Amino acid sequence: xxxxxSPARLSVLRAAGVEPTVSVSExxxxxxxxxLAASGPVSHSAAVVALACAKANDVASRSxxxxxxxxxxxxxxxxxxxxxxxELVGKPHTVSVARARWRAMAxxxxxxxxxxxxxxxxxxxVVAEASGTxxxxxxxxxxxxxxxxxxxASREPLSVAGAFTLDGLGGWFIDGIDGDPSSVIGxxxxxxxxxxxxxxxxxxxxxxxxxxx
Amino acid sequence: xxxxxSPARLSVLRAAGVEPTVSVSExxxxxxxxxLAASGPVSHSAAVVALACAKANDVASRSxxxxxxxxxxxxxxxxxxxxxxxELVGKPHTVSVARARWRAMAxxxxxxxxxxxxxxxxxxxVVAEASGTxxxxxxxxxxxxxxxxxxxASREPLSVAGAFTLDGLGGWFIDGIDGDPSSVIGxxxxxxxxxxxxxxxxxxxxxxxxxxx
Numbered sequence: 054x055x056x057x058x059s060p061a062r063l064s065v066l067r068a069a070g071v072e073p074t075v076s077v078s079e080x081x082x083x084x085x086x087x088x089l090a091a092s093g094p095v096s097h098s099a100a101v102v103a104l105a106c107a108k109a110n111d112v113a114s115r116s117x118x119x120x121x122x123x124x125x126x127x128x129x130x131x132x133x134x135x136x137x138x139x140e141l142v143g144k145p146h147t148v149s150v151a152r153a154r155w156r157a158m159a160x161x162x163x164x165x166x167x168x169x170x171x172x173x174x175x176x177x178x179v180v181a182e183a184s185g186t187x188x189x190x191x192x193x194x195x196x197x198x199x200x201x202x203x204x205x206a207s208r209e210p211l212s213v214a215g216a217f218t219l220d221g222l223g224g225w226f227i228d229g230i231d232g233d234p235s236s237v238i239g240x241x242x243x244x245x246x247x248x249x250x251x252x253x254x255x256x257x258x259x260x261x262x263x264x265x266x
Numbered sequence: 267x268x269x270x271x272s273p274a275r276l277s278v279l280r281a282a283g284v285e286p287t288v289s290v291s292e293x294x295x296x297x298x299x300x301x302l303a304a305s306g307p308v309s310h311s312a313a314v315v316a317l318a319c320a321k322a323n324d325v326a327s328r329s330x331x332x333x334x335x336x337x338x339x340x341x342x343x344x345x346x347x348x349x350x351x352x353e354l355v356g357k358p359h360t361v362s363v364a365r366a367r368w369r370a371m372a373x374x375x376x377x378x379x380x381x382x383x384x385x386x387x388x389x390x391x392v393v394a395e396a397s398g399t400x401x402x403x404x405x406x407x408x409x410x411x412x413x414x415x416x417x418x419a420s421r422e423p424l425s426v427a428g429a430f431t432l433d434g435l436g437g438w439f440i441d442g443i444d445g446d447p448s449s450v451i452g453x454x455x456x457x458x459x460x461x462x463x464x465x466x467x468x469x470x471x472x473x474x475x476x477x478x479x
Contacts, residue, residue, distance in 0.1 A: 069437045
């Protein structure tokens with residue numbers, strides 16, 4: 054089960070042979086971050102893991118309450134943020150914010166952090182949990198004015214963290230990455246594989262289950 | 267127009283807003299490489315560019331002969347090879363070769379080279395050509411025996427250069443890359459964008475044409 058509304062995460066998992074049920078959490082992200090900050094300074098990496106685990110556990114407890122998690126299940130939560138120039142940036146929402154972001158980040162690089170949380174659930178109870186963060190450097194290209202305006206007009210960059218996509222129209226303007234490309238799209242397959250192994254599940258077992266998890 | 271039979275290249279372009287016509291070349295790749303070698307030692311990078319340009323020019327001349335390239339067109343040819351331990355490796359074709367490749371390359375890294383050739387065609391004549399090679403480091407993970415056997419049983423790695431895919435089931439077993447992920451799938455979007463600019467075309471113009479090229 055995937056605790057995320059992100060179509061990009063779902064398509065990464067589908068392409069990799071897994072067809073998860075999707076259930077969206079109702080976590081108050083600001084409250085989670087405020088709770089973390091109350092006990093001292095929080096690294097960006099710790100923040101995305103805390104959000105991923107809050108989402109996964111929220112979906113797990115709601116699903117258990119509704120009696121949906123009988124038998125064996127695995128539940129994955131993720132949260133992504135882009136750090137550019139030491140600052141965390143989220144979704145731009147508007148064309149003017151996205152234009153300003155691209156003017157500032159063209160030709161530079163940023164770091165995409167994705168927190169992951171994997172829960173193994175057996176007969177309605179969480180029996181194992183593993184979590185971790187992937188960190189990938191993203192090197193931004195320099196679109197021409199005409200290219201940038203056409204990209205903004207597509208509206209694709211408005212609803213994604215950092216105002217770029219790697220797997221869509223934005224791919225033309227990402228010169229390269231150092232790290233795992235699936236983590237930039239939203240869920241790192243190699244990190245998820247290591248976390249699944251920590252809770253005693255291998256990828257071959259997921260495929261053998263017809264990919265339905 | 268894309269001078270390649272690769273479904274992976276086609277899907278990279280489609281996701282990036284371009285819907286090319288596909289026309290497969292009839293180039294004798296061994297003859298191209300033998301012709302190159304006759305004039306001295308050839309780098310891997312020069313070999314993939316030569317193959318990409320041979321494919322693009324072959325498709326261009328056949329299409330012009332058939333009267334298919336009236337008006338303005340752009341034609342792209344690509345060729346990919348994986349270099350591991352100083353050796354170029356192609357498609358494994360059989361389960362036993364793919365298993366041996368993975369046993370040798372698990373936990374190590376290789377370099378995926380993709381040659382690109384962009385031709386601008388106007389009224390049946392090639393009016394500009396630009397070419398280049400992308401080079402991306404691929405860091406292989408270490409699948410368990412059960413995972414490797416399940417991956418081989420899927421037959422996905424048998425028909426791809428280097429016995430791995432980044433955009434399919436193999437994504438679980440690629441720990442990371444340093445370079446452009448689209449180049450690993452088979453066509454580098456940022457390099458293609460630079461080559462398009464060299465022949466006087468920008469990406470915004472391709473999208474404006476309804477993505478049909």
